Amino acid sequence: MALKPMFHSLVNTLAAAAAGLALAGGALAQEPTSQLDAVQKNGALRICTTGDYKPFTLAVGDGYEGIDIDMAKSLAKAIGVEPRFVRTKWAELMTDFTAGKCDIAMGGIGVTLERQKRVFYSAPSLVTGKAPIARCADKTKFQTVADIDKPDVRVVVNPGGTNERFARTSFKQAKIEVHADNVTIFDEILAGRADVMVTEAIETKVQEKLKPGLCAINPDAPLTFIEMGYLLPRGDVVFKAFVDQWLHIAKSTGEYARTYDSFLR
Template identity: 35%
Template sequence: MKSKLLVGTALILSCLQVQARTMDAIQQSGTLKVGVPGDYAPLAYRNASGALEGYDIDMANALGKSLNLKVDFVITSWPTLSDDLSADKFDVAMGGVTATAKREAEFGLTKPIVANGKIALASCSVAKELPDLEKIDQPKVKVVVNPGGTNQTFVDSHIKKAQIIRVKDNFDNLQALRDKTADIMVTDLIEGDYYQNKEPNVLCMATEKPFSGTESHKVYMVKKDNTKLLESINTWLQGETKSQLAKQWKIRE
């Protein structure tokens, strides 16, 4: 009997943890909680003063305004992003989320936000020597990667001969290229464009086009049962704000 009670209690707790905060509950609270890793320029990152900024930060604030909600940004990480969303630490994940089959199976994904794909961002001193995956995947080449995202998935699947340097986060990836302790990092076309323009002669895109088979798009992600929130976001995305902000942030749509 005791074991049955324990099982029943566990099931009740599980149900409580799984159920998303409903759209009605979000509206009643007056706040939309937006989870961002905050290390992905130009979508969501910290500026020199430590404040969050970027295309998705502006998008989140515009979305909140359209729904008459205050936006509360919650810092997450790529390794914990899915678990944090599942645990209701925030209502929607933004800031560089790539649409994948796994995420689509487990969560609700919005319509495409930005077209994307994987490229190699390199220290400019070696960029011309690494124009394709064959040249990159050589024993003398050092590839830096942080855990938990689609960049790590690509590196683990495709890099077999090159040296892999594993670091804590995306900031460390970029610093390794600046310091020339690594040669390249695999990242998104969006981020490659941004850093090549921001730090000319320091960071260069070694590959201008996405690696074959990596073409993708960025999305916003909610819990599977949060259909009303997903519908609200998709309806809002049909407006002009997305394109207007993309032009402002010089992001290819």
């Protein structure tokens, strides 16, 4: 007779366990919350960008232009929302992004392990590296890091980004001078107030065309290896998967290459 109550107790326990598993399964089956959902709900993609890094992002009047500006518009269109650009500075980029001022950050952003600790990156949008740019008369003087790292050499950098980080890590003897305006920084070299700048190879090519008298130094054999990508919220695998797939399609169809080429002519 004692077996009967025990049997009913076992049945009740198994039923409760089954109900718990069903609830857990239902919760697991629900689509995870993602910033992608919030972007669609808000009807706008907020893009942090510095607006001072030609050819990726440049503030022009009330708007922006550049490779990553066009790509941001393409991404917003793919999501089905409007692009909304949010101005930031290199020194404030990570603070603004992690504070939630934007959904994604775009504009020639180098992939670094320090940033990777705090954010997700998209798949690489571009592979490049650091290269020097100097007055053409000095081109042969600054071929290597050792050539640049001398006490009488003035290296100009913009604050807060990978250019300053590279300079402070690589140059122990050269004088490092900070120039806050990334748009006019190359004029410092032309005016003789600085001797050289080390930045992404693609930017040296662009500035060589824009600033007669400046020469990119070995841009096709850069001093370092760098990947560029787009900043995404840490842990948001849904949003990252969407952005990565959009970027994969843009590259496979030639959209990215056409955009890139249009700003390097």
